[in-house]
Amino acid sequence: MSASNEHAHGGSKLYLWVWGWLLALTAVEVFLAYIQLPANLMLTLLMGLSVIKAALIVAYFMHLRFERLSLFLTLVPSVVLCICLILIFFFPDSLRMQQLGTG
Amino acid sequence: MADHVEAVATGSRWGGGVAPYAIGSKKLGMWLFIVSDSLTFSVLILVYAYLRLATPDWPTPFPFSPSIIFASVMTFCLLSSSVTMVLAVAAAHRQEHLRTVLWLLATMILGSAFLVLHVTEWSHLIHEGVKPFENPWGTPLFGGTFFGLTGMHMLHVTIGVIYLGIIAFGFGRRKFSSEDVEVSGLYWHFVDLVWMFLFPLIYLMSVKPS
16 A cells, blocks of 8 residues: 555544444344344344445455445446346245245 | 556556556455355355245244354454454554564454354254254254354354464565555455354344244
8 A cells, every 4th residue: 555545544543433333233233133023124124234334344444445446346236236146036936935835 | 555556557548557456466366256255155145045935934043142142242253353453454554563463363363262152152052952954943954054154154264364374474574565464354354244144144033032
């Protein structure tokens, strides 16, 4: 990293903030498990929180926010697209299995 | 980042040899590995979700106390190890060798703590009769998905601890550059990121109804 880049990184204070947010979001997740919501609502909330946590880790800990936009545009959409393709091709089938009662 | 990367990155677009990402080849290589590994984990998680959706009476065997609290402590260890790692990378960029090695050691200790806790949990479950293809709660595949997912992640953490050990040794002896520390950091944060999905999906979605 060049010296000018180093300043843009915000330093260890920023990292501690991100750590605090990650711990807080994890605490919210554990609390959700404690109060035991209906499964669908629970799954939606947990996945939403986990995506936020993943984004925080990728953006700040893995420095992707401070890299060129071209790197982000190469990596993130390709992963998201692949996961969506897997979801589209596999998930309808698991719901069909449920309806058939062949579990 | 090495000087030649900067020079290449700012070179003329028509002069050839322009680096579109302005990062070193090691870092780009690690990013590409992370892309492929994240798809490996995605598929494993989707297989778990598929089996769970298609099975009417999937077991939810983890009581909030102690299982979930235990897993939360493991999560805390792994999250904290990410912070010590990021501080190691920052120290490496400032060329503070001793401090880098100490932060890397702290990261390894937290990673090992995660592993020890995880192995403890595994041995408790195995004592309760949970095996890859049988368990006391019905649905034999429960054990297979549990050990498959957490085992794959444990393998990554184990490799990560060894990797960080090698990097700490090499950087302390001035054999490796700060970019090598940064690349190992990318790997470590990725392992942490995967746990951010495994923890809610395996543990928090399987709390034993009280």
